[in-house]
Amino acid sequence: MGGTLRRVFAPIRIRGVEIPNRIVRTAHLTKLGMGLVSEDLIGYHAARARGGVGLSIMEATAVHPSSVLGLIGYDDSVIPMYAKLMDAIRPLGMRVFQQLWHGGHVYPPPGGRPMRGASALPGPVTGLPAVPIGTEEVGEFVAAYAAAARRSAEGGLDGIEVAASHGYLMHQFLSPLTNTREDRYGGSLENRMRFLAEVLTAIRQAVGPDMPVGVRMGAGQIAGDLDEQTVADVAQRLADRGLIDFLNASMGDYYATHWMMGGMDRPAGYMLPSSGKITGSVTSVPRIVTGRFRTLEEAEQVLRSGAGDLVSMVRAHIADPDLVRKTRDGRAAQVRPCIGCNQGCIARTSGVDLRLGCTVNPAIGREKTHGDDAIGTTVSPRRVVVVGGGPAGLEAARVARLRGHHVALYEGFDQLGGALNVARRAPKTQGLDDILDWYKTEMKRLGVECHLSAPLEAGDVVALGPDTVIVATGADPTVDGRLIAAPGEVVDGIDSPGVRTSVELLTGPAPAAGSHALVVDDVGQYEAVSVAEYLLTRGVDVTVATRLPAFGPLVDAAMRMTVALERLNSGPAGFTVLTRVTLARVRPGQATVRSLVGAADATVPADLVVLVTYKASRSRLAAELAGRVPDVRLVGDALAARDLQVAIREGNDAARRIA
Ligand SMILES: Cc1cc2nc3c(=O)[nH]c(=O)nc-3n(C[C@H](O)[C@H](O)[C@H](O)COP(=O)(O)OP(=O)(O)OC[C@H]3O[C@@H](n4cnc5c(N)ncnc54)[C@H](O)[C@@H]3O)c2cc1C
Numbered sequence: 227m228g229g230t231l232r233r234v235f236a237p238i239r240i241r242g243v244e245i246p247n248r249i250v251r252t253a254h255l256t257k258l259g260m261g262l263v264s265e266d267l268i269g270y271h272a273a274r275a276r277g278g279v280g281l282s283i284m285e286a287t288a289v290h291p292s293s294v295l296g297l298i299g300y301d302d303s304v305i306p307m308y309a310k311l312m313d314a315i316r317p318l319g320m321r322v323f324q325q326l327w328h329g330g331h332v333y334p335p336p337g338g339r340p341m342r343g344a345s346a347l348p349g350p351v352t353g354l355p356a357v358p359i360g361t362e363e364v365g366e367f368v369a370a371y372a373a374a375a376r377r378s379a380e381g382g383l384d385g386i387e388v389a390a391s392h393g394y395l396m397h398q399f400l401s402p403l404t405n406t407r408e409d410r411y412g413g414s415l416e417n418r419m420r421f422l423a424e425v426l427t428a429i430r431q432a433v434g435p436d437m438p439v440g441v442r443m444g445a446g447q448i449a450g451d452l453d454e455q456t457v458a459d460v461a462q463r464l465a466d467r468g469l470i471d472f473l474n475a476s477m478g479d480y481y482a483t484h485w486m487m488g489g490m491d492r493p494a495g496y497m498l499p500s501s502g503k504i505t506g507s508v509t510s511v512p513r514i515v516t517g518r519f520r521t522l523e524e525a526e527q528v529l530r531s532g533a534g535d536l537v538s539m540v541r542a543h544i545a546d547p548d549l550v551r552k553t554r555d556g557r558a559a560q561v562r563p564c565i566g567c568n569q570g571c572i573a574r575t576s577g578v579d580l581r582l583g584c585t586v587n588p589a590i591g592r593e594k595t596h597g598d599d600a601i602g603t604t605v606s607p608r609r610v611v612v613v614g615g616g617p618a619g620l621e622a623a624r625v626a627r628l629r630g631h632h633v634a635l636y637e638g639f640d641q642l643g644g645a646l647n648v649a650r651r652a653p654k655t656q657g658l659d660d661i662l663d664w665y666k667t668e669m670k671r672l673g674v675e676c677h678l679s680a681p682l683e684a685g686d687v688v689a690l691g692p693d694t695v696i697v698a699t700g701a702d703p704t705v706d707g708r709l710i711a712a713p714g715e716v717v718d719g720i721d722s723p724g725v726r727t728s729v730e731l732l733t734g735p736a737p738a739a740g741s742h743a744l745v746v747d748d749v750g751q752y753e754a755v756s757v758a759e760y761l762l763t764r765g766v767d768v769t770v771a772t773r774l775p776a777f778g779p780l781v782d783a784a785m786r787m788t789v790a791l792e793r794l795n796s797g798p799a800g801f802t803v804l805t806r807v808t809l810a811r812v813r814p815g816q817a818t819v820r821s822l823v824g825a826a827d828a829t830v831p832a833d834l835v836v837l838v839t840y841k842a843s844r845s846r847l848a849a850e851l852a853g854r855v856p857d858v859r860l861v862g863d864a865l866a867a868r869d870l871q872v873a874i875r876e877g878n879d880a881a882r883r884i885a
């Protein structure tokens with residue numbers, strides 16, 4: 227490294243506590259324990275501690291039963307759980323702080339009880355009004371924060387952070403937009419920050435003089451919300467009164483969620499234009515900055531710029547727990563990149579459970595058994611043939627090779643990547659390039675024999691004499707004209723020359739600028755969004771027709787839809803969305819969609835109709851191999867078309883299970 231990461235690896239003291247380096251993981255909800263500090267949660271953090279992280283802030287912890295998310299911090303039963311966590315983490319050197327949280331009018335308690343907020347304003351997520359916390363009741367909440375802090379201290383944690391960011395209760399008190407109170411907690415800035423100051427004072431009394439206590443704050447991004455100057459003023463006043471030992475600067479709230487965890491379209495440090503204004507003016511306490519940092523070089527640059535004293539890398543560490551260790555050891559190229567898709571972590575779209583996931587890291591939440599460290603080398607290497615060089619096949623080949631098997635991968639196309647090579651033709655998909663580049667580098671590093679332009683039939687596979695075959699042959703778009711809303715009908719005119727699948731569109735010649743396209747989205751995922759953006763950037767007028775109540779609802783869950791819509795609406799051509807409709811008829815130059823909710827049919831200009839439909843798995847090869855080779859495993863879209871996260875996980879699991 228030649229000293230180039232000098233600042234990253236310089237320890238820093240926050241109050242009495244030494245943080246071994248400048249890399250932080252700020253709080254992030256995992257649900258790995260569903261409220262409790264479970265073995266999985268301990269394993270998750272321990273893996274990042276072993277990986278060299280300096281400081282981790284535990285996920286939002288509820289201080290009061292009137293708002294619940296993350297861990298339950300309002301009961302003494304959390305104390306022995308913390309102690310167990312710290313027994314595992316302390317020897318590894320990582321410091322652990324606890325974020326204390328109340329969601330205010332954002333997150334309701336279970337059971338239909340009302341939300342509690344600074345004012346009666348409806349929350350931006352549920353649209354329901356909160357019951358304002360009464361003036362005399364504030365003391366109960368102050369005590370709740372202090373009690374939760376005491377539990378953290380008794381459990382052996384190293385520090386406390388109060389969540390005063392992201393539109394949660396404390397932010398609601400600070401913001402003139404959400405605090406309309408007329409008592410001593412509303413009105414002037416001094417009044418609006420009184421609750422926070424009282425909480426910090428009570429926390430100090432509860433935890434004693436040595437424990438670091440800080441705040442997370444950031445500006446909102448809509449008119450009238452907290453601005454950077456106000457946040458900086460609050461932080462400075464708190465610092466001047468000795469109430470905070472660090473400031474963790476963030477950005478955004480639930481009125482503009484996409485700023486909180488920017489997707490793959492955002493550059494490293496994308497929050498700095500906002501958060502940097504805060505950290506630029508409050509310099510008397512250590513400052514943490516965040517926002518899609520993925521490499522230690524990027525972190526070093528930020529530290530050098532003076533914008534922060536510590537750099538948070540949350541999703542980067544979800545993707546690779548060993549980021550720091552690998553980089554420190556000169557193996558930065560081996561760091562598995564976060565692709566900023568937000569599908570596994572925030573949207574948790576795997577459909578399997580509601581725990582923290584990761585599209586590119588299948589070991590998430592099961593580090594002890596599935597981390598790369600736990601792969602182990604086989605004593606009886608097998609000949610493994612992987613058919614298909616998409617993400618499922620690449621991950622299977624990687625893991626089988628790490629286990630010491632002889633691996634040969636056959637890809638019918640002339641390059642590795644499978645459907646990623648199609649997906650990455652759309653704009654704003656840099657993350658897909660990143661993960662593909664990583665797999666290509668890993669194939670070379672591990673010495674996986676990759677045969678390109680090598681489509682295999684069953685006979686070819688048998689002739690190779692493998693012990694195990696992993697079939698990862700992907701899926702084809704369905705073109706039978708049967709759409710989900712009306713599976714008993716075939717769309718009239720589906721065979722017209724102007725009809726194409728999304729894959730044909732993205733891999734074929736671009737349509738002429740000025741033409742009109744109808745994109746039929748039967749799925750509700752990223753693919754139709756990609757198709758619409760691809761067309762619009764080429765000057766094609768786009769109408770999206772979907773059977774769903776909104777365009778891209780599943781992308782919305784990943785906090786990527788608002789920005790995508792902003793781009794689509796400001797593109798060089800027209801963009802229209804028709805919801806709750808299905809394609810009924812295609813004619814030269816036009817198409818007709820039928821309403822699913824009793825409205826009139828609509829005929830729209832369409833030189834081109836692009837179908838984004840579910841895909842049919844290419845599983846034939848696996849069926850033909852059954853009984854002809856000793857062991858056949860079908861994974862990824864070839865088993866059932868789903869997404870990247872599942873493809874990678876199944877490739878990983880299949881390779882691990884080879885005897
Ligand atoms: C436009 C588009 C956008 C997408 N965007 C996203 C996204 O944002 N997020 C997400 O999670 N998912 C996305 N996906 C889906 C994702 O790319 C797939 O789910 C994933 O690639 C499936 O991986 P796989 O390895 O199972 O199959 P594939 O990626 O399809 O790979 C299969 C490979 O097998 C090869 N093959 C097939 N038969 C043979 C044979 N007989 N011999 C040799 N090779 C063979 C094929 O050439 C292909 O390269 C998108 C897909 C598309 C088309």
Ligand SMILES: Cc1cc2nc3c(=O)[nH]c(=O)nc-3n(C[C@H](O)[C@H](O)[C@H](O)COP(=O)(O)O)c2cc1C
Nearest residue numbers: 252253254255286516517518538539540541571572
């Ligand atoms: C799954 C997930 C859950 C999160 N939960 C919290 C939380 O509980 N409290 C909080 O302050 N921030 C939370 N965040 C925001 C992160 O702390 C961080 O600011 C954000 O991910 C941007 O940093 P990154 O680009 O390094 O991932 C969460 C982020 C993710 C991805």
